[in-house]
Amino acid sequence: MILTTIGVGIACLILGIAVTWIATKTLYRNKFEGMIDEAEKESEAIKQRKLFEVKEKFLNLKTDLEKQANSRNSKLQSIEAKLKQKEMVLNQKNDEVQKKSHSLDQQKEHLEAQLSQLEKKELEVEKMYKEEIQRLESISGLSADEAKEKLIDSLKEEAKTDAASYINEIIEEAKLTANKEAKRIVVQSIQRLATETAIENAVTVFHIESDEMKGRIIGREGRNIRALEAATGVEIIVDDTPEAIVLSGFDPVRREIARLALHQLVTDGRIHPARIEEVVAKVRKQIEEEIIETGKRTAIDLGIHGLHPELIRLIGKMKYRSSYGQNLLQHARETANLCSIMAAELGLNPKKAKRAGLLHDIGKVPDDEPELPHAILGMKLAERYKEKPDICNAIGAHHDEVEMTSLLAPIVQVCDAISGARPGARREIVEAYIKRLNDLEQLALSYPGVIKTYAIQAGRELRVIVGAEKIDDKDTEKLSAEIAKRIQDEMTYPGQVKITVIRETRAVSFAK
Numbered sequence: 001m002i003l004t005t006i007g008v009g010i011a012c013l014i015l016g017i018a019v020t021w022i023a024t025k026t027l028y029r030n031k032f033e034g035m036i037d038e039a040e041k042e043s044e045a046i047k048q049r050k051l052f053e054v055k056e057k058f059l060n061l062k063t064d065l066e067k068q069a070n071s072r073n074s075k076l077q078s079i080e081a082k083l084k085q086k087e088m089v090l091n092q093k094n095d096e097v098q099k100k101s102h103s104l105d106q107q108k109e110h111l112e113a114q115l116s117q118l119e120k121k122e123l124e125v126e127k128m129y130k131e132e133i134q135r136l137e138s139i140s141g142l143s144a145d146e147a148k149e150k151l152i153d154s155l156k157e158e159a160k161t162d163a164a165s166y167i168n169e170i171i172e173e174a175k176l177t178a179n180k181e182a183k184r185i186v187v188q189s190i191q192r193l194a195t196e197t198a199i200e201n202a203v204t205v206f207h208i209e210s211d212e213m214k215g216r217i218i219g220r221e222g223r224n225i226r227a228l229e230a231a232t233g234v235e236i237i238v239d240d241t242p243e244a245i246v247l248s249g250f251d252p253v254r255r256e257i258a259r260l261a262l263h264q265l266v267t268d269g270r271i272h273p274a275r276i277e278e279v280v281a282k283v284r285k286q287i288e289e290e291i292i293e294t295g296k297r298t299a300i301d302l303g304i305h306g307l308h309p310e311l312i313r314l315i316g317k318m319k320y321r322s323s324y325g326q327n328l329l330q331h332a333r334e335t336a337n338l339c340s341i342m343a344a345e346l347g348l349n350p351k352k353a354k355r356a357g358l359l360h361d362i363g364k365v366p367d368d369e370p371e372l373p374h375a376i377l378g379m380k381l382a383e384r385y386k387e388k389p390d391i392c393n394a395i396g397a398h399h400d401e402v403e404m405t406s407l408l409a410p411i412v413q414v415c416d417a418i419s420g421a422r423p424g425a426r427r428e429i430v431e432a433y434i435k436r437l438n439d440l441e442q443l444a445l446s447y448p449g450v451i452k453t454y455a456i457q458a459g460r461e462l463r464v465i466v467g468a469e470k471i472d473d474k475d476t477e478k479l480s481a482e483i484a485k486r487i488q489d490e491m492t493y494p495g496q497v498k499i500t501v502i503r504e505t506r507a508v509s510f511a512k
Contacts, residue, residue, distance in 0.1 A: 204247040204255045206262050214238050216271050217245065217262070227273035231280040232258040252320040257283050291316035298329065302336055304355050308385035315358065317365040328365070331419050332358050338415035339408075348407055356394040356408050357415055359387070363395075375399045439491060444483050444499075449475075461498040462487075468505040476501040 208214070218225045218238060225236050233254045237246040247258045260283045265271050268279075292309075295316030299307055307315075318329035339357035340350040363378030372380075379396030390406035397409040398416050437455040440462050444453040449470035454463045464483065466476065480501045487497055 204259050206245045206247055206259055208243055208245060208266060210243065213266060214245065217266075219271065219273075223273060224271050224276065227276045228258065228261070228280070231277050232261065234258040252322065253287065253317070256320055257287055260286070291319070294319050294329070298333065298358070302333065302354055302358060303351070304336075304358060311359065311362065311381070311385050311387075314362045314365050314381070318361070321365050326420065328361060332361055334419045335360060335412070335415045338418055339411050342411050342415060343408070346407075346411070348411070352388075352391060353408055353411055355387075356391045356412050359391065360395050360398050360412050360416060373399065373401050375401050436491065440487065440497070443486060443490070447479060447483065449479070459497065461500065464499065464501045466501060466503050468503055471503060473503065476503050 216224070217228075217236075219227075225238065229236055234257075235248040236258070237248055239246070245262070247255050247262075257280065261276070261280045264279050264283065265276065268275075292313050293316070295312035295314070298315055299305070299312060315329070315332070318332055319327070321328040336354045336357035339353035343353035344350045359378065359382055361374065361378065362381055363372070363374035363376065366377060366381065375396050375398055379392050379402065382392045382395050390408050393402065393405045394408040394412040396402040397404045398413045400413075404410060404413075437459050440455045440459060441453040444450055444462060444464045447464075449466045450464055451467050452465040454465075455461075456463060462483070464479070466479065471479065480499050483501075484497070484499045487499070
């Protein structure tokens with residue numbers, strides 16, 4: 001009974017489970033079918049949306065293609081219009097060419113007609129020429145061949161005369177060209193070298209801080225100043241000039257020794273005869289060393305090597321010598337550079353020329369003073385210190401005291417004159433230089449019609465201003481030639497003088 005009850009319970013349980021499973025299955029089936037329906041609807045919507053997007057893109061592409069097609073059509077139409085225009089232009093040109101061709105044909109016919117007329121006239125002229133020759137032969141009694149021979153003979157004589165004249169002109173022109181070329185080289189050498197000039201006097205002014213120092217320099221009863229004059233060989237002038245003492249002496253080396261010694265004594269403050277002799281001896285040694293150093297530096301600056309030490313010392317001594325107020329070392333350096341430039345222009349050795357130019361005045365600074373011209377003495381010094389013969393000859397011949405045997409000699413002579421004649425280089429030349437410029441201006445002012453004259457470029461050019469109402473253009477050329485000839489005949493000048501005559505017309509008005 002219990003088992004039956006248990007079996008009924010189990011059967012009821014199984015039946016309940018089966019009913020529940022069937023109900024659950026039905027429920028899920030309905031849910032799945034609803035989800036499938038929703039998915040189908042959603043896919044249909046997506047499908048419609050995609051179709052709409054595709055149609056929109058298609059319409060956009062279609063619009064773009066139509067625009068491109070329209071743009072290409074407009075370009076094609078523009079090109080077609082241009083081609084039609086070019087075709088019209090070509091047709092017009094073709095018409096013009098045809099017209100010109102027709103015109104050329106007409107001109108050709110006209111020229112042929114003129115040519116035929118010229119041929120007829122040529123025949124007539126030839127006939128008349130033959131008749132005229134026959135008439136002349138009958139009048140002169142000579143045949144044409146005989147007349148031709150006489151004419152040839154006369155022409156030969158005339159040609160010989162002209163040839164001789166032409167040869168003379170060529171010779172004169174060659175001489176003038178040679179002179180011009182020589183002047184060009186000299187002027188170019190001068191222009192390429194411009195150095196400062198130094199003018200020295202026979203006195204040196206030594207400046208002091210106060211006049212109280214003058215009493216100390218003089219010393220008790222003048223013993224200091226006497227000791228200083230005895231040690232240096234220079235006259236020391238102490239006068240009423242404020243804050244200055246004058247050192248007078250013909251030898252610049254002695255004046256320099258005295259100046260430096262005074263400077264050291266004044267700076268040190270100890271001034272007495274023993275100290276003076278000591279300082280002067282020390283300064284003299286310094287000056288000797290400075291002389292040698294100056295000579296070495298000068299040779300190095302000019303690129304001159306292998307000079308004897310004694311020649312180097314003599315070159316250094318030039319720094320303390322002057323010639324007509326021109327510093328001798330500066331003059332020697334300038335002459336050396338000029339010689340180098342001129343030798344290079346003439347195709348000679350510029351180094352030798354520079355060496356000869358530097359040494360040409362060493363005869364002015366010897367240690368002893370023999371009675372010989374400085375050029376001869378310089379030549380003997382150069383020979384003593386083993387300089388080459390052509391350089392020795394150039395030194396000795398630069399004032400024509402020995403015969404010139406090398407081409408360096410005239411170069412040194414010319415460059416020495418150029419350096420000494422440079423305006424302002426020497427005191428005695430300045431006055432003559434200024435007078436020459438004044439004479440140039442006054443000479444040009446003496447001509448009628450000249451308003452103003454200006455001597456410029458150190459007297460190498462004269463500018464003459466004339467009145468436009470007094471002189472015409474032709475007369476300006478004549479005036480320039482006349483002034484040039486008169487300057488050439490009446491004046492002495494280096495190089496050449498360019499005369500420029502200026503004629504101008506001015507119209508001036510005032511706006512009020």
